[in-house]
Amino acid sequence: MESGEIRILVVDDEMVVRDSLASWFEEEGYEVGTAASGKEALQRMQEGSWDIGLLDIKMPGMDGLELQRKMKEIDPAVQIIIMTAYASVQTAVDALKDGAYDYIVKPFDPDQLVHIIRNATEHKKLSADSERLRRKVDEETEEQTVIGESAQMRRVMELVRQVARTDSTVLILGESGTGKELIARAIHNHSPRRYMPIVTVNCGALPEGILESELFGHEKGAFTGAQYKRKGKFELADGGTIFLDEISDISSKTQSDLLRVLEEKKITRVGGNREIVVDFRVIAATNRDLAGSVKEGRFRQDLYYRLNVFSIELAPLRERPEDILPIARHFLKKFNLAMGRQVKGFTPDTERKLIAHDWPGNVRELENAIERAYVVSEADLIGAYCLPFSDEAGISGNKVESLTEVEKKHIEKALLKTGWNISRAAKLLEIDRVTLYNKIKKFDLQRPE
Amino acid sequence: MNVIDFIEIGPVPAGLFRELARAVAEEVGVAWRAMEHPLDPEYALIPNRVQYNSTEIVTDLIDMKPKDSLRIMGITEVDLCIPILTFVFGEAQLGCCAAVASLHRLHQEFYGLPPDPRLLFERAVKEILHELGHTFGLRHCPDYSCVMHSSTIVDEIDLKGDTYCSPCRQSVEACKAKRSAASS
Numbered sequence: 001m002e003s004g005e006i007r008i009l010v011v012d013d014e015m016v017v018r019d020s021l022a023s024w025f026e027e028e029g030y031e032v033g034t035a036a037s038g039k040e041a042l043q044r045m046q047e048g049s050w051d052i053g054l055l056d057i058k059m060p061g062m063d064g065l066e067l068q069r070k071m072k073e074i075d076p077a078v079q080i081i082i083m084t085a086y087a088s089v090q091t092a093v094d095a096l097k098d099g100a101y102d103y104i105v106k107p108f109d110p111d112q113l114v115h116i117i118r119n120a121t122e123h124k125k126l127s128a129d130s131e132r133l134r135r136k137v138d139e140e141t142e143e144q145t146v147i148g149e150s151a152q153m154r155r156v157m158e159l160v161r162q163v164a165r166t167d168s169t170v171l172i173l174g175e176s177g178t179g180k181e182l183i184a185r186a187i188h189n190h191s192p193r194r195y196m197p198i199v200t201v202n203c204g205a206l207p208e209g210i211l212e213s214e215l216f217g218h219e220k221g222a223f224t225g226a227q228y229k230r231k232g233k234f235e236l237a238d239g240g241t242i243f244l245d246e247i248s249d250i251s252s253k254t255q256s257d258l259l260r261v262l263e264e265k266k267i268t269r270v271g272g273n274r275e276i277v278v279d280f281r282v283i284a285a286t287n288r289d290l291a292g293s294v295k296e297g298r299f300r301q302d303l304y305y306r307l308n309v310f311s312i313e314l315a316p317l318r319e320r321p322e323d324i325l326p327i328a329r330h331f332l333k334k335f336n337l338a339m340g341r342q343v344k345g346f347t348p349d350t351e352r353k354l355i356a357h358d359w360p361g362n363v364r365e366l367e368n369a370i371e372r373a374y375v376v377s378e379a380d381l382i383g384a385y386c387l388p389f390s391d392e393a394g395i396s397g398n399k400v401e402s403l404t405e406v407e408k409k410h411i412e413k414a415l416l417k418t419g420w421n422i423s424r425a426a427k428l429l430e431i432d433r434v435t436l437y438n439k440i441k442k443f444d445l446q447r448p449e
Numbered sequence: 450m451n452v453i454d455f456i457e458i459g460p461v462p463a464g465l466f467r468e469l470a471r472a473v474a475e476e477v478g479v480a481w482r483a484m485e486h487p488l489d490p491e492y493a494l495i496p497n498r499v500q501y502n503s504t505e506i507v508t509d510l511i512d513m514k515p516k517d518s519l520r521i522m523g524i525t526e527v528d529l530c531i532p533i534l535t536f537v538f539g540e541a542q543l544g545c546c547a548a549v550a551s552l553h554r555l556h557q558e559f560y561g562l563p564p565d566p567r568l569l570f571e572r573a574v575k576e577i578l579h580e581l582g583h584t585f586g587l588r589h590c591p592d593y594s595c596v597m598h599s600s601t602i603v604d605e606i607d608l609k610g611d612t613y614c615s616p617c618r619q620s621v622e623a624c625k626a627k628r629s630a631a632s633s
Contacts, residue, residue: 020504020531026543028599029588109535110601 006121007031007049011041011067012056012083017106021054028114038062038070045074052120057084057091057103065098072099077127079120083108137195146179146186147330150320156183156312163310164190169262171247171307172285174314177364180285181245183312187283188241196240199233203254204246211254213270216261222271234267237280247284247307248293252300259303282307317359317366324354327363331370332382343374349384357389408443411436420447451479451519451625453581457487458506458525458549465552466524468570473577476612477621479519488513490527503529503540503549510547519628520584522577523549538576538600541583548580554603572603575611585624587617 008030010021018034025032033050035041038061041053053071057064068080082095082103092103101120104112146157163170164187172180181200188198206214213222217232233242250258261267262282266275284307293299317324328346336343346354350373359365373386401409411429418424426436439445455470467483474481493505506523514521529551530536538555541548555572557565578596590597595614600606613621 014532016504016531017533020533023543024531024534027583027588107530107533107535110537113534114599114601 006051006117007033008052008054008117009033009035009041009044009050010054011035011038011059011064012054013037013059014056017056017083024110024113025117028117030117038064038067041067042070042074045071049075050078051124052079052081052117054081054083057082057095065094068095068098068100077124079124081116081120134195137189146182147327148320148323149326150315150323152315152320153323156314157186159310159312160186161190163187163312165192166310167191167281169281169307169309170283171290171309171311172283172314173290173311174285174287175316175362176287177362178314178316179363180287180314181243182363183314184241184243184283184285188243188281191241191281193240193281197237198241198243199237200243200245201233202245204249208251208254211250212257215254216257216267216269218270219272222269226271229269232267232269234261234278234280235276238278239280241281241283244282244284246286248286248288248290248299255300255303259300259306262303262306317362321355324357324359324366325351327366328354328370331367332374335371335374339374341374342380343377343382344380345382347381347383350382350387353384353387353389407439408445411439411443412445415440415445415447451628452482452517453477453479454482454484454515454518454521456484456510456513456521456523458490458523459487459527461487461524461526461552465566465570465573469524469573469577470522472570472574473522473581476574476578477581477625479625482518484513484521488523490525495530495532498530500528500530500536501525502531503537503551504531506549507540507542507545507547510549511542511545514546517632518546519625520581521547522581523547524552524573524577525549526552528553538606539580541580543583543588544586545584548577548584550576550580555606560603568607571611572606575606575609578611578613582613582617582621585621587613587620590614590617592617 008025010018010025010032011034012018012021013036015036018036022032022034033044035044037059041055044050053068055064055067059067062070064082064084068082071078071080079101080095080099082091082100083106084091084103085106095103101123102116104116146153146160148154148156160183170184170187172183174180184200185198188194201211201214203211209223213226213230213232215232215234217230217235218226220226220229265279266277268275290299290304290308294301294304317327325346332343332345335341354366354369361368369388372388373382376386377383411425414425414428418428422433422436426433429436431439453470453474455466457466470481470483488506488509490501490506493501493503495502506525506529510521510523528536529538529540529549531540536554537551539548539550550573552569552573553559555569555576557563557568575596579600582597587597589599592598592614593608594610595617596609596611597613597617598605598609600609612618
């Protein structure tokens with residue numbers, strides 16, 4: 001901001017102060033207004049906005065502190081500097097408590113005045129920038145809404161909103177490609193920490209030594225090649241969220257270090273001896289059966305309980321086919337924006353194939369398939385021939401089921417046909433009654449109500 | 450030709466006063482005169498601060514300006530201030546005809562250093578040109594090398610140049626031309 005763009009309102013009951021400050025600011029190139037009382041200042045506030053208010057603390061009628069409150073009510077962005085003839089700490093504390101940017105003792109040093117005005121201007125600009133960025137974050141948060149119309153995804157989003165308000169650790173479970181990181185980001189974006197960073201660590205991608213340095217940072221000379229001091233991901237996430245993906249893949253040493261950090265909220269850089277206090281929220285994710293890993297002794301039980309305060313399970317895409325088309329359309333919109341085309345949608349045949357496909361790679365596979373089809377297609381509607389899979393591959397209807405599944409279904413069918421008459425069903429199946437009872441128990445089949 | 454009247458406010462070494470007037474007039478491109486009687490600044494004394502109110506002095510200078518003069522410029526050794534500021538190096542009314550500059554805080558001795566007459570002269574020329582610039586309607590200039598650049602400490606006076614930058618020079622010339630046209 002150039003000084004010419006800054007408007008300063010000087011409020012003082014002494015004319016000599018108003019006039020001398022007005023001419024001084026004019027020489028500096030600021031736009032200046034004056035008011036002899038709080039009442040007049042409030043009138044001038046109605047005429048237009050002021051960037052800085054320089055208010056005398058002692059005035060007949062409304063004093064500087066009261067005027068400051070009223071000016072802030074009219075325009076919260078105005079930067080108030082209180083002028084006082086008495087260097088009282090209490091006055092300064094009262095002014096600052098009430099939201100003044102600073103205070104200055106009369107008479108003031110010209111250099112001090114220049115700096116205080118420059119700093120207030122800079123502060124106002126930074127506040128405006130910060131507000132703009134917050135609005136942008138909020139807008140982008142809205143744009144990053146998780147897509148899904150199925151009951152499962154609606155329930156997941158309900159859980160996301162519930163847990164986002166708290167600071168609890170969250171464990172996200174789900175197959176690869178189900179969108180665990182997207183859910184972690186949704187939790188972060190709906191949380192009070194949303195204006196601070198979310199830092200992602202893929203624990204499975206890094207060997208033990210490197211992961212430790214990555215998580216906790218290292219001091220210069222901590223190991224060969226550590227030429228500089230480096231902050232770890234926990235420090236980088238200070239005030240925000242750390243997302244630990246593929247948590248089941250970490251070594252027992254890192255599990256133990258991680259447990260300590262989660263309990264104490266303090267980290268020590270590799271090669272360092274100073275504890276650094278950090279404020280973070282942890283969201284962890286895995287595509288493995290973490291409880292099973294605990295039973296098998298591959299994952300610490302105490303760490304599991306620390307992480308599993310609140311868990312969210314993401315169903316694979318094949319179990320929520322009603323989400324496939326909305327997600328596919330979302331990706332289409334995204335590619336339209338990114339590539340500057342206007343592809344309108346999918347042909348009915350393409351939609352049928354998309355729904356019928358098994359999606360073993362889940363949402364990630366769906367995104368890749370839509371991107372590939374988008375690139376290949378030249379029409380307004382994407383045809384089935386553009387999809388990167390054939391009719392047979394991965395389609396549920398043609399899926400080869402295991403022998404156990406077939407057996408279970410077949411017995412269930414026989415029982416339903418005979419109205420759960422065990423003797424007739426056994427005869428139909430050409431097995432004895434005891435075997436049928438054992439099979440019913442094995443497959444946990446329940447007679448319908 | 451346009452002329453600037455220089456006036457001593459309180460005692461100023463005669464040689465220094467005349468040298469400053471000559472150097473400043475040369476830079477502005479005008480003739481100069483020294484007013485016969487110095488102005489006694491005692492009426493502007495603020496006793497509890499042992500400083501002199503520059504606004505009162507400038508107000509008086511406006512009344513003292515000869516009719517044929519382009520500007521009247523006071524030079525003083527006393528310490529100047531305005532009530533709200535602890536001190537000023539000088540004061541001028543923007544676009545008006547009078548200004549005053551103080552040498553008080555331009556002396557090295559003020560900062561506990563050995564005297565340096567050459568540095569004092571350089572600082573004084575800059576300060577007088579600066580205040581005169583305000584009388585020509587100039588505000589503070591963002592150009593660090595321009596004499597109209599803002600200076601609230603003496604180091605900033607030392608850093609800036611002793612001439613007007615091109616746009617500021619044009620404004621000064623425009624004021625002079627306007628005055629010449631009006632008087633002819």
